Amino acid sequence: MKRSVIFLLAALLAASLVVPAMAEEPVTLRFWTDPRFRNIAGMEDKTSLPGEWEMIQAQEFMKLYPHVTIEVEVIPFEDLTVRVPAAIAAGGAPDILKDYLGRTAQYWHEGVLEPLEDLIPQDELADYLPSLVEMYTLDGHLHALPSYSWVGHLVANKAIWDEKGLGHLLPTIDNPSWTVEEFEAAIEAVKEDSLWPFGLFVPPDGQADYRYLAFFWVFGAKLYEGGDYSRVDLNSPEGVEALTWLKSLNDRELIQPGATTMTSAQLDTMLWRGEIAMMGNTAALWSGYTNALRDGKVTREIDLVPVPYPTVPGVSAGLAVGPTGFAIFKQEDPNKLKWAVExxxxxxxxEYQQIYAQNASQFPVRLSAGNPHEGKPHFEMIQKMLELYGAEDLGVTSTYYNQVRTLLSTEIxxxxxxxxxxxxxxxDFEREANRILSR
Amino acid sequence: MPLIRSIVKGRWGYFFIGPAYVLFTIFTIYPLFEGIRLSFYDAGLKMRTWVGFENYARLLTDSAFRRAFLNTLHFVVIIVPVILVLSLLFAVLIFGLNYVLQSIFRAAFYLPSVASGVVLVAVWLWIYNPTYGLLNYLTGLVGLPRIAWLGDARWALPALSVVVISWALGRPIILFIAGLNGISREVYEAAMIDGASSWQQFIRITLPLLTPTTVFVLVTQTIGVFQTFVVVQLLTRGGPAYATQTIVYSIYVTAFQFLQFGYAAAMGGVLLVVSGSIALFQLRLMRADIEY
Known part of the structure; x- marks a missing residue:
């Protein structure tokens, strides 16, 4: 009797372990990610290559849910614009993609993404920064889940000013604003034969548009007015004034030569060599500096400080914000969709939000992530600038974002x-952009 | 019946070329026709709407495409003749050397053809860099002003042409050397007995007997230059202000950045017709049998 009871209990125990596992159908998810993270603090030896961190995350998830298999693939930044569209067109899109808002929004407009607003619990969504949720809401639907974000601002190598005893010409955290005249005086003061004070990058494909659009905002010109993406608004007296001023900086050789085709990496190299003193960038430049130091690319003293864009009287110009998020491509299997969302x-x-923010010098998008950058002076300055000036609209979620920004950079x-x-x-920009937007 | 007899007779030949033809049909012929079909649609990532010739009509009014078309022709007109002349010149010079030196020079000229484009571009980016580049350093030594080689519309296209030429020279040199090897020494000996100078031998013997090679190089280089892409993508991305935009780069941008696959396919259709027509014209003009 005793033996049969033990046998029965053992059988019940085994069944209780096996049945739930059998209840879950095996699911395989393909996760494509940009190569953002490496050398995660405390796990440097396991995460020295892009993608290794994401694989560790996937393994953690698979431990929790053994019936789910995650296949992680890292797509280099330069391939993201080609491989993903090609895969979608060929019917081989991944299930999940981590990418910049400018691209996920385009995929939404193409009708290939799942809306997420009903799949994420509302109390969880309430933990996200409302402005980011709003940015990710297109046509009334949450098209992807924001994950982290950069903020665009100026970065100066203060060491160049300090060497000349001119450090006081740059704004500080106590006084984070300056006029266009003060900006010009500061960059003119450090100009030398082989030192172009301002690094500008206006590539033909419109990349890094926040770096040159910021100067239009300084003068009060907007790319789109009030979120109306049906027509551009940049051809205004303020826009002309901004572009005229930018050209005058270029003509006076305050901007380095070759701004039209120079790459971001080349501009960074010039900064490390002390050939430029200031440029538009994000907090990611601090990570770039660490890598440049490690690679022996830094040949002069560097003291990076975040600096706001200058202002003109009566104009309030904000900063660019560029989030990255997770998008889920259309799924036929509801079970697969469920686990993709999970x-x-x-x-x-x-916890991961904090790691993302710290490792890639980004800002978290969830309130519960707290402030992972507390105590870091440059982040405090950036946060203060963001609080002071707010965010501007780059038009990244407009249907023809890539075409319009390519057109603008070409005209500049x-x-x-x-x-x-x-x-x-x-x-010319207005005419052609409005023709595109009216399609 | 004669066709079947011919196939049966040459069955082993067809057996050996069959796999290559099957792959060629799957990966070249089928995409070609699919591309042409796509050009008649307004095609995004998933949606397709039949628009007839609308994409082609749009190309006529697209100033950026017009610029890309002219830039591509500009490339062909500059690069192909230069490659032809330089590769023939180098081939003749190398051909006169001993075997060891010939091998060294052939390898040196062919190296860029097999090296990674990305690595070569990194080198050229450094050469052309406006602030710390080698070229400006050298021109600075003779007192010339600093130039943004890739960022100045006057210099960008010639600068890219130099890069393309440096990459493309290797293969024609190898072909011309092979062609020179195929010319019988007896012809030159007979000409020398008749008192022909070196120049006369080159003009009257070498050039005419190299015609098949020349036609091959001309046609393949023309088609190749029409397809210039990597250099543009990695060095200038079509800038500044469309100064180096080519048709193939426009196709890439239109398809993968703007997600307008139908319109990009129409650009491809134009490229096919233009490059194909020019290649056919060249073949007819030279009227030679090609043996390679």
Whole structure:
């Protein structure tokens, strides 16, 4: 009797372990990610290559849910614009993609993403910064789940000013503002034969648009007015004034030569070599500096400080904000969709939010992640600037974002190389951009 | 019946070329026709709407495409003749050397053809860098002003042409050397007995007998230059202000950045017609049998 009871209990125990596992159908999810993270603090030896951190995260998830298999693939930044569209067009899109808002929004407009607003618990969504949720809400739907974000601002190598005893010309955290005249005086004061005070990057494909659009905002010109993406608004007296001023900086050689085709990496190299003193960038530049130091690329003293864009009287210009998030591609299997959602919720847990923010010098998007940058002076300065000036609209979620920004950078280039006047360039931009937007 | 007899007779030949033809059909012929079909659609990532010739009509009014088309022609007109002349010149010079030196020079000129484009571009980016580049350093030694080689619309296209030429020279040199090897020494000996100078031998013997090679190099280089992409993508991305935009780069941008696959396919259709027509014209003009 005793033996049969033990046998029965053992059988029940085994069944209780086996049945739930059998209840869950095996699921395989393909997760494509940008190569953002490496050398995670405390796990440097296991995460020296891009993608290794994401694989560790996937393994953690698979431990919790053994029936789920996550296949992680790291896509280099330069391939993200090609491989993902090609995969979607060929019917081989991943299930989950981590990418910049500018691209996930385009995929939403193409109708290939799952809306997430009903799949994420509302109390969890309430933990996200409302402004970010709003940015990710397109046509009334949450098209992806924001994960972290950069903020665009100026970065100066203060050491160059300090060497000349001119450090006082730069704004400080106690007084984080300056006028266009003060900005000009500061950069003119450090100009030398092989030192172009301001690094500008206006690539033909419109990348890093926040770096040159910021100067339009300084003068009060907006790319779109009030979130209306049906027509551009940059061809205004303020826009012309901004572009004229930018050209004058270029003509006076306050900007380095070759701004029209120079790459971001080349500009960084010039900063490490002390050939430029200031440029538009994000807090990620501090991570870049650490890597440059490690690679022996830094050949002069560097003291990076965040600096706000200058202001003109009566104009309040904000900063650019560039979030990255998780998008889920259309799923036919509801079970697969369910686990894809579970996985991105797992990836966005507050603990990971802090790691993302610290490792890639980004800002978390969940309130419960707290402030992972507390005590870091440059982050405090950036946060103060953001609080003071707010965020501007780059138009990243507009349907024709890539076309419009490519068009704008090309017209700015035409001005910088003296092919067009600012008036002509902005008129041409307006005509062509509005033609595109009216399609 | 004669066709079947011919196939049966040459069955082993067809057996050996069959796999290559099957792959060629799957990976070249089928995408070609699919691309042409796509050009008649307004095609995004998933949605397709039949628009007939609308994409082609749009190309006529697209100033950026017009610029890309002209830049591509500019490339062809500058680069192909230079490659032809330089590769023939180098081939003749190398051909006169002993075997060891020939091998060294052939390898040196062919190296860029097999090296990674990304690595070569990194080198050229450094050479052309406006602030710390080698070229400006050298021109600075003779007192010339600093130039943004890739950032100045006057210099960008010639600068890219130099890069393309440096990459493309290797293969034609190898082909011309092979062609020179195929010319019988007896012809030159007979010409020398008749008192022909070196120049006369080159003009009257070498050039005419190299015609098949020349046609091959001309046609393949023309098609190759029409497809210039990597250099543009990695060095200038079509800038400044469309100064180096080519048709293939426009196709890339239109398809993968703007997600307009139908319109990009129409650009491809134009490229196919133009490059194909020019290649056919070149073949007819030279009227030579090609043996390679």
């Amino acid at each position: 996985f991105i919720r797992f990836l966005n847990q507050p 280039q035409a001005v910088l190389i003296n092919q067009k006047t600012p008036e002509q360039a902005l008129a």
